[in-house]
Structure formats: C-alpha cells, structure tokens
Amino acid sequence: MAEGEGQPMPYVSEVVLKKRKIKDELAITRKTQLELGKYGAKKSKKQSDVPDIKRPEQFIKEFRAQELDLIRLKQRAKRPKSMISKPRSKLLFVIRIQGKNDMHPKTRKILYNLRLRRVFSGVFVKATEGVIEMLQKVEPYVTYGYPNLKNVKELIYKKGYARINKKAVPLTDNNIIEQELGKYGIICIEDIVHEIANVGPHFKDVNHFMGPLMLSKPGGVIQGKKQPYKEGGDAGNREDEINDLISKMN
Structure with a gap:
C-alpha cells in the first residue's frame, strides 16, 4: 500500500449516527434554554414578546x-x-x-x-x-x-370619573356634571354623592354617567x-x- 494513501474510515452504523444527532440536538436545546433563563432566570424582552404555544x-x-x-x-x-x-x-x-x-x-x-x-x-x-x-x-x-356614607364620598371624590365621548374625564368640573345630569337636578359632585348614597330616583342615570372605579x-x-x-x-x-x-x- 502506498505511503500517502489515506486510511479507510471506520464503519459506524446508522443507528449510532442517529443517536449522536439526537444527543447533539438535545445539548443545543439545553444550552439555549439556560441562556434564555427558562429554568429560573428572568426571560429576555425578546422572548417575553413571543406568545406561548399551547399544547x-x-x-x-x-x-x-x-x-x-x-x-x-x-x-x-x-x-x-x-x-x-x-x-x-x-x-x-x-x-x-x-x-x-x-x-x-x-x-x-x-x-x-x-x-x-x-x-x-x-x-x-x-x-x-x-x-x-x-x-x-x-x-x-x-x-x-x-x-x-364616608366611603361612598371618598370613592367618588378619589376614584370617580365620567365617560364623555368614550373618554375618562375626572369629576373636577361641575360644568361637565351639570351639562350631562342637569336635567335631573344634579349639578355638582355633592349631588352625585347624595344620589348614590341614598339610591335616589336617578341612581341608574348617575351610576352609568360614572365609569367603574x-x-x-x-x-x-x-x-x-x-x-x-x-x-x-x-x-x-x-x-x-x-x-x-x-x-x-x-
């Protein structure tokens, strides 16, 4: 046999090659999971933007x-x-x-x-x-x-707002209240508190004027x-x- 002639490659069965490939893929997957923090660390911003696929x-x-x-x-x-x-x-x-x-x-x-x-x-x-x-x-x-009564008043003053043209508007301007509820005799935030606390005749109208708190x-x-x-x-x-x-x- 000539001195420069290459040695023949050892024979490896197809089953062994498949196992090696699967092992290499698992190693890459494991490395990626650790880098992305899947097991305990926080997820990166890029990863958190991707929705989880449900099984x-x-x-x-x-x-x-x-x-x-x-x-x-x-x-x-x-x-x-x-x-x-x-x-x-x-x-x-x-x-x-x-x-x-x-x-x-x-x-x-x-x-x-x-x-x-x-x-x-x-x-x-x-x-x-x-x-x-x-x-x-x-x-x-x-x-x-x-x-x-104390909590009704504080809830409306602190959290209350009106829905005007699909926008949330704080109840800080009595003019807005009068424009929307003046036809019911309600012209200020105190009138709203009174109507809600006493479940007055226009409770439904006033309640829907305000959004959920x-x-x-x-x-x-x-x-x-x-x-x-x-x-x-x-x-x-x-x-x-x-x-x-x-x-x-x-």
Whole structure:
C-alpha cells in the first residue's frame, strides 16, 4: 500500500449516527434554554414578546375547568331563596377579586353586565332581587357589602370619573356634571354623592354617567380564595365589613 494513501474510515452504523444527532440536538436545546433563563432566570424582552404555544392538553384542561365553573354557577343559582340573606341596605358596593382563569363565558358575561371587566374594579349597585341573583351566580369572583356614607364620598371624590365621548374625564368640573345630569337636578359632585348614597330616583342615570372605579391592589388582604368570606375565604357578602376593605383599596 502506498505511503500517502489515506486510511479507510471506520464503519459506524446508522443507528449510532442517529443517536449522536439526537444527543447533539438535545445539548443545543439545553444550552439555549439556560441562556434564555427558562429554568429560573428572568426571560429576555425578546422572548417575553413571543406568545406561548399551547399544547392540546392545556386546551383540554382549560375546557374542563370552564365546564366545572358552569356546573358550579348553575348549582349556586339553584340555592333556595331562604339561604340568601335579604339585603339590609338598598346600596351595595361590588368589587371583582378574581381574574378570568378557568372562567366560563356565561360567568364572564354576568361580570360584564355588572360592568366588572377588570380585577379590583368596583361598582355601586342597587340591591334588587335581580342583582342579588347575579351576584349569587358569580360569587367566587366578587365580594360586596354595604358601603357607609364616608366611603361612598371618598370613592367618588378619589376614584370617580365620567365617560364623555368614550373618554375618562375626572369629576373636577361641575360644568361637565351639570351639562350631562342637569336635567335631573344634579349639578355638582355633592349631588352625585347624595344620589348614590341614598339610591335616589336617578341612581341608574348617575351610576352609568360614572365609569367603574379602579381600586388599588390590597396588599395581603385578598388571598385569592374563592370560598365565601364567612367561611374564611375572600368572596361573597361581607356586609358592613366591606368598608374595611374599601378603605385599604381606595
């Protein structure tokens, strides 16, 4: 054999070559994951902008959770009226305390009808039989009670705003109030407070003139428990104790 002639390549089976390729690909993937901080470190800005791709099992899990939420909603709606305490006041203040995870579309629709589209938003409502039934159906997602005059006034002064031409306008100009509500004899912010606190004859008009009140996140007060407040949870009727929560979120 000539001195400069190359040595023949050792034979490597196809199975071994495939294993090597898979091993190399896994090593590259692992390196990329560590660089992007997938296992503990913060994600880069570029990575956070890319939406996560859901696996089929995630869709199945979410669907089952939503169906369970619908079953529970129907069960709450079938509670006998004797189990529901009659409201001791005409005025209720309702706060949404849960997000949309595991929420059935019917539950979301009721929350939207109550104008509670965001977590920690609050609205004044008249304690009618229809409203009580709605609150009963979405009980795990809201907490409510009877606000006192002090909190009604402070909520409207601090968080109140009007919706004018689809824009949020602070209630700092009585001219705006008079232009929109003057036909009802309401010309200033004090008149709004009086109408809301006493659930006056134009409560609905005044309430819809104002948008939902966006409250501050209560640090450590809301634990995210869907159980009723009387059973150690966060949801449901707090009665007069809603005022403590309002003071911490206003």
